[in-house]
Amino acid sequence: MTHLRRKNIQECAAGVALLLLAGAMLVTPASAKSRGGAETSASTEPGDSPSDLADLAEMAEPADLARIKAEIAALRADYESRIAALEARLAELEIGAERPPVSAAAGAAETPRDDELASLREAARQAAADVARPDPLPSMAPAIGRERNLNRLNPEISFTGILLGATLGDDRDEFAFEEFELDLQSALDPFSRTRVTLALGDEGVELEEAYINYSSLPGGLDLLAGKFRQRFGPLNRQHLHALPQSEYPLVYQTIFGEEGLGQTGLSFTWLLPKPWATANEMTLELTDGENEEAFGGEEFEDFSILGRVKNFWEVSDSTYFEWGLSGVTGKTADDGDSRVYGTDVTLSWQPPGRTKYRGLTWRTEILRSERDDALGVSRKALGGYTYLEGLVRRNLFGGVRLDRAEDPLDPDSYTTGVVPYLTWWQSEYVRLRAEYGLFEREPAGASDDRFTLQLTWAAGPHKHESY
Numbered sequence: 001m002t003h004l005r006r007k008n009i010q011e012c013a014a015g016v017a018l019l020l021l022a023g024a025m026l027v028t029p030a031s032a033k034s035r036g037g038a039e040t041s042a043s044t045e046p047g048d049s050p051s052d053l054a055d056l057a058e059m060a061e062p063a064d065l066a067r068i069k070a071e072i073a074a075l076r077a078d079y080e081s082r083i084a085a086l087e088a089r090l091a092e093l094e095i096g097a098e099r100p101p102v103s104a105a106a107g108a109a110e111t112p113r114d115d116e117l118a119s120l121r122e123a124a125r126q127a128a129a130d131v132a133r134p135d136p137l138p139s140m141a142p143a144i145g146r147e148r149n150l151n152r153l154n155p156e157i158s159f160t161g162i163l164l165g166a167t168l169g170d171d172r173d174e175f176a177f178e179e180f181e182l183d184l185q186s187a188l189d190p191f192s193r194t195r196v197t198l199a200l201g202d203e204g205v206e207l208e209e210a211y212i213n214y215s216s217l218p219g220g221l222d223l224l225a226g227k228f229r230q231r232f233g234p235l236n237r238q239h240l241h242a243l244p245q246s247e248y249p250l251v252y253q254t255i256f257g258e259e260g261l262g263q264t265g266l267s268f269t270w271l272l273p274k275p276w277a278t279a280n281e282m283t284l285e286l287t288d289g290e291n292e293e294a295f296g297g298e299e300f301e302d303f304s305i306l307g308r309v310k311n312f313w314e315v316s317d318s319t320y321f322e323w324g325l326s327g328v329t330g331k332t333a334d335d336g337d338s339r340v341y342g343t344d345v346t347l348s349w350q351p352p353g354r355t356k357y358r359g360l361t362w363r364t365e366i367l368r369s370e371r372d373d374a375l376g377v378s379r380k381a382l383g384g385y386t387y388l389e390g391l392v393r394r395n396l397f398g399g400v401r402l403d404r405a406e407d408p409l410d411p412d413s414y415t416t417g418v419v420p421y422l423t424w425w426q427s428e429y430v431r432l433r434a435e436y437g438l439f440e441r442e443p444a445g446a447s448d449d450r451f452t453l454q455l456t457w458a459a460g461p462h463k464h465e466s467y
Contacts, residue, residue, distance in 0.1 A: 155185055160458045161455075164177075164453070179241070182200065184196045184197075207227060208229070210227050219270070220273075221268060225267075227262065230261045231269070231283045232261050233326050236252060244389055244399065249365070250403035250417050251384055251404070254415070255367060263291060266286050270283075280309070283308040283310075294328075294338050296332060304330030305329055318349055319347070321347050321348075322344075322346040323343075326344070336374050341367070341370075342367040342368070345363070346362070348360070357393065360388070360390045366382070366383075369382075369406075379410075380411060383404055385401055395425040397422070400418065402416075413444070415439055419438075421435035422434050433455075433456070
C-alpha cells in the first residue's frame with residue numbers, strides 16, 4: 001500500500017511538470033499574437049520541441065516574459081508544497097506500519113477521551129481501596145464529645161445597674177447604687193419559658209420576679225405562674241430601670257409602696273378577638289396578698305384578685321391611643337377590705353420615617369383607693385399623675401410629670417409634686433437622666449426638693465423593657 005501511494009505521488013509530480021509545460025505553451029501564443037498580429041498558432045501546438053518554445057520566448061515582450069515566469073514559479077511552488085505534504089503523510093503511514101499490530105478495541109482505548117476515563121477509573125479504585133482499608137490505629141482517633149451542646153441549655157444572663165447622684169433639699173449630697181438587677185431567662189421546652197430576676201440593693205438581695213410562662217396556650221391565652229410584677233396600670237409592670245422617670249409615680253408609692261405591686265400567684269392574659277378596638281387584652285390575676293401597704297403582707301394568706309382590660313386603637317400611621325381599666329381587691333392585715341381602682345389613657349405620636357428625631361407621648365392615670373377596717377370605717381383616697389414627654393432631638397427626651405396623691409389611711413393629707421427631666425440615650429444599653437423634683441405635703445405645708453443624676457446601663461438580652 002505504501003508503494004502504491006509513493007507511486008501516486010511520483011505520478012502526481014510528473015503530472016505537475018506536464019501541467020507547467022502546458023501552461024507555458026498556452027500563454028505564449030497569446031503574447032505573440034498581441035505583439036505583432038502574426039499567425040503563430042500553428043507552431044505552438046502541444047508536443048512541439050523545446051526549440052519552438054525558445055523561439056516563442058524570443059518573440060515575447062520582456063514584460064510578458066516576466067509575468068509568465070512569475071506565474072510558472074507560483075504554480076511550481078504550489079505543487080511543490082502539495083508534494084511535500086503528501087510525502088510527510090506517507091512517512092507517518094510508514095512509521096505506523098512498523099508498530100506491532102493492536103486490536104480494534106485497544107486502539108480505540110488509546111484516544112485522549114478513553115485515556116481520561118481510564119485515569120478516572122483508576123482514581124476511583126484507589127479511593128475505594130483507601131476507604132476499605134482498616135484504620136491501623138483506631139484507638140488513637142480523637143474523641144468527639146457532646147459537652148458543648150450543653151451550653152445551649154444555660155439560661156441567658158443579663159445585668160442592669162442604676163447609679164444615682166442626688167442633691168437633696170436638706171443640704172445633703174450623695175452617690176448611691178439604687179439597684180442592681182440580675183436577670184436569668186431561658187426556654188424550658190417548646191411550650192414554656194422561665195425568668196428569674198434578683199434585685200440587689202442596700203437592703204440585701206430580693207426576689208423581684210420568678211415565674212414560668214406559657215405563651216402559646218389555645219385561644220390566645222398567656223399564663224404566668226410564680227412571683228411577678230402585676231399588670232395594674234401601664235407602669236406597674238415595668239421594672240425600675242425601664243420607667244420614663246427615675247421612680248414610680250407618687251400615687252403608686254403611696255398606695256402600693258416604693259416598689260409598686262408585685263405578688264405571687266397566677267396571671268392569665270387573653271388577647272381578645274378584636275371586639276371593639278384595634279387590639280383588646282384582658283388580664284385576670286389571683287395572688288397572695290403579700291403587699292404590705294395595700295394588703296396583709298408576706299405572711300398573709302388571703303388571696304387578692306386583680307383584673308385589667310386594655311384597649312388599643314391605631315388612629316393613624318403615626319398615632320395610637322390606649323385606654324385601660326384596672327382593679328385589685330384583697331384583705332388587709334386587720335381583716336378589713338382593700339380595693340384599688342384605676343383608669344389610664346395614653347396618646348402617642350411618632351411620625352413615620354422620623355421616629356428617631358420626633359415623638360410625643362402623653363399619659364395620665366387616676367387611682368382610687370377604698371379601705372374598710374374591721375370596725376366598718378371606710379376611707380377613700382384619690383390620686384393620679386400625668387406626664388408629657390417629647391423627643392426633642394435624636395436620643396434626647398424631655399418631659400415633665402405632675403403628681404397628686406392622697407394618703408389611703410388619711411385622705412385629708414395629700415402630696416403634690418412636679419418632676420421635670422431630661423433623658424439622653426447614649427445607646428440602647430446606656431442612659432443618662434437629669435431630673436428635678438419638687439414635692440409639697442398638705443395640709444402640713446412641708447416641701448421637699450431634690451436634683452438627681454441617674455446613670456443606667458444594661459448588659460445581656462434583658463434591656464429596658466416597657467411591656
